[in-house]
Amino acid sequence: MTKTSFLITNDDGIHSNGLVALAGEFSRLGEVYVVAPDREQSACGHAITLNHPLRVEEHKVDGAQKAWAVDGTPADGVKLAVEVPLMPSPPDFVISGINRGPNLGTDVLYSGTVSAAFEALLSGFPAVAVSLCEPSDAGYAYSAKVASRLVRAWMENPLPPDTLLNVNIPGVEVDQITGIALTWLGRRKYDRVFERRVDPRGRVYYWMAGEPLEETETGTDVAAIRMNMVSITPLHFDLTRRDLLEKIEQWLRCLDPS
Numbered sequence: 001m002t003k004t005s006f007l008i009t010n011d012d013g014i015h016s017n018g019l020v021a022l023a024g025e026f027s028r029l030g031e032v033y034v035v036a037p038d039r040e041q042s043a044c045g046h047a048i049t050l051n052h053p054l055r056v057e058e059h060k061v062d063g064a065q066k067a068w069a070v071d072g073t074p075a076d077g078v079k080l081a082v083e084v085p086l087m088p089s090p091p092d093f094v095i096s097g098i099n100r101g102p103n104l105g106t107d108v109l110y111s112g113t114v115s116a117a118f119e120a121l122l123s124g125f126p127a128v129a130v131s132l133c134e135p136s137d138a139g140y141a142y143s144a145k146v147a148s149r150l151v152r153a154w155m156e157n158p159l160p161p162d163t164l165l166n167v168n169i170p171g172v173e174v175d176q177i178t179g180i181a182l183t184w185l186g187r188r189k190y191d192r193v194f195e196r197r198v199d200p201r202g203r204v205y206y207w208m209a210g211e212p213l214e215e216t217e218t219g220t221d222v223a224a225i226r227m228n229m230v231s232i233t234p235l236h237f238d239l240t241r242r243d244l245l246e247k248i249e250q251w252l253r254c255l256d257p258s
């Protein structure tokens with residue numbers, strides 16, 4: 001029987017502690033391959049590179065059979081891993097993270113970490129995205145354990161294809177974590193998003209910052225993290241409002257120009 005193989009990627013770059021923690025943990029479950037950006041690519045969303053060549057360099061990551069750094073986005077890395085393919089055989093699972101900082105609610109649309117996992121789904125591989133709200137060594141070790149237990153459960157009880165699990169770990173001491181919640185995506189709205197500043201030549205510029213506003217809805221990933229719970233949200237990429245198809249169908253008569 002061939003060994004289970006894992007593709008590990010992220011958006012914080014191949015040198016980040018979260019990626020190293022995942023590689024170490026998953027090397028106990030099977031063969032680990034790493035393909036990750038050569039520098040931080042946070043908040044790049046699902047971008048892919050079309051206008052310059054992609055360079056791939058072999059790297060050393062503890063626990064990994066092989067590792068490659070890519071001068072592109074997380075989605076580029078997943079594509080290279082499975083399309084070139086850099087990996088000797090297709091992965092059984094793709095794990096993205098452990099991101100430095102949360103990926104909650106509507107922010108998943110901007111997230112390079114979650115988009116790498118979505119790219120895996122597009123290629124037909126199950127994927128987990130893992131994010132740690134406040135980075136710490138103990139937090140990374142705990143997050144990697146949660147991810148590997150989740151993947152083991154998934155291997156025993158397979159989920160439908162096209163499923164991504166988005167996991168967020170609260171940024172508190174491990175003994176302060178109050179449980180694990182299955183959640184849906186909340187909303188992340190930010191206060192004072194742009195800081196207005198003036199450069200040394202007197203020209204105005206803006207720097208995106210902002211603090212997330214309090215969200216009151218319960219059951220969401222945002223709410224779980226607020227309660228110091230691990231949040232697990234199953235995602236897929238079908239953005240279709242199926243519930244509205246019938247209603248909008250009624251418009252079609254008026255839209256027909258004939």
Ligand code: MN
Binds near residue numbers: 042099
């Ligand atoms: Mn990141």
